[in-house]
Amino acid sequence: MDIRQTIRQKRRELSQAQRDNAQAIIYQKIKKHPAVSQAQHIAIFLSFDGEVDTKPIIEYLWQQNKSVYLPVPVAEHKLIFLNYTPNTPLVKNSFGILEPVIDKTKIINIEQLDIIFTPLVAFDDRGFRIGMGGGYYDRLLENYQQQQIYPIGLAFACQKVDHVDNQHWDVKLPEIIYA
Ligand SMILES: Nc1ncnc2c1ncn2[C@@H]1O[C@H](COP(=O)(O)OP(=O)(O)O)[C@@H](O)[C@H]1O
Numbered sequence: 001m002d003i004r005q006t007i008r009q010k011r012r013e014l015s016q017a018q019r020d021n022a023q024a025i026i027y028q029k030i031k032k033h034p035a036v037s038q039a040q041h042i043a044i045f046l047s048f049d050g051e052v053d054t055k056p057i058i059e060y061l062w063q064q065n066k067s068v069y070l071p072v073p074v075a076e077h078k079l080i081f082l083n084y085t086p087n088t089p090l091v092k093n094s095f096g097i098l099e100p101v102i103d104k105t106k107i108i109n110i111e112q113l114d115i116i117f118t119p120l121v122a123f124d125d126r127g128f129r130i131g132m133g134g135g136y137y138d139r140l141l142e143n144y145q146q147q148q149i150y151p152i153g154l155a156f157a158c159q160k161v162d163h164v165d166n167q168h169w170d171v172k173l174p175e176i177i178y179a
């Protein structure tokens with residue numbers, strides 16, 4: 001079985017107690033994070049396939065009056081981001097992930113995002129990640145430094161591997177919050 005499938009399975013097999021413990025630590029780290037405190041426009045994702053549950057993070061960000069955005073995949077493996085509020089209608093996309101119904105008035109320019117919480121399947125100490133295989137976040141984050149966007153990966157410790165066999169297009173994350 002390839003690394004992507006192996007890690008996805010491990011992640012799905014975490015018990016509820018393991019998830020709760022790890023997520024409590026992750027949520028605390030986010031609440032104390034200076035870049036999160038300073039940010040206004042924050043992109044995140046809705047969890048699926050056993051990913052770290054982002055719903056409590058989103059609730060926290062709303063409480064803090066942050067503007068929250070969710071990705072919607074469009075043509076050519078690109079992502080656009082739409083403002084997400086408690087009233088935003090959601091639909092299941094072809095991956096089975098909930099996403100906002102497209103409303104052009106809710107789209108934010110990528111350069112305006114301060115933080116992009118980034119999903120991942122596996123990661124290593126250097127910050128290299130393996131995603132779901134579409135290269136969406138590699139394309140999205142290609143110029144993140146010039147755009148003054150700060151990407152933060154979110155993961156469980158069981159998703160850490162010794163070495164990601166990275167390719168030239170793979171973007172190294174400056175930070176991954178995991179527990
Ligand atoms: N910045 C980019 N520009 C063009 N194609 C890209 C870019 N980043 C990734 N890709 C393409 O996307 C595909 C999937 O990338 P990969 O890194 O394997 O997936 P993932 O990061 O989702 O695990 C690759 O075939 C790669 O050529």
Ligand SMILES: [Mg+2]
Nearest residue numbers: 131135138170
């Ligand atoms: Mg990649």
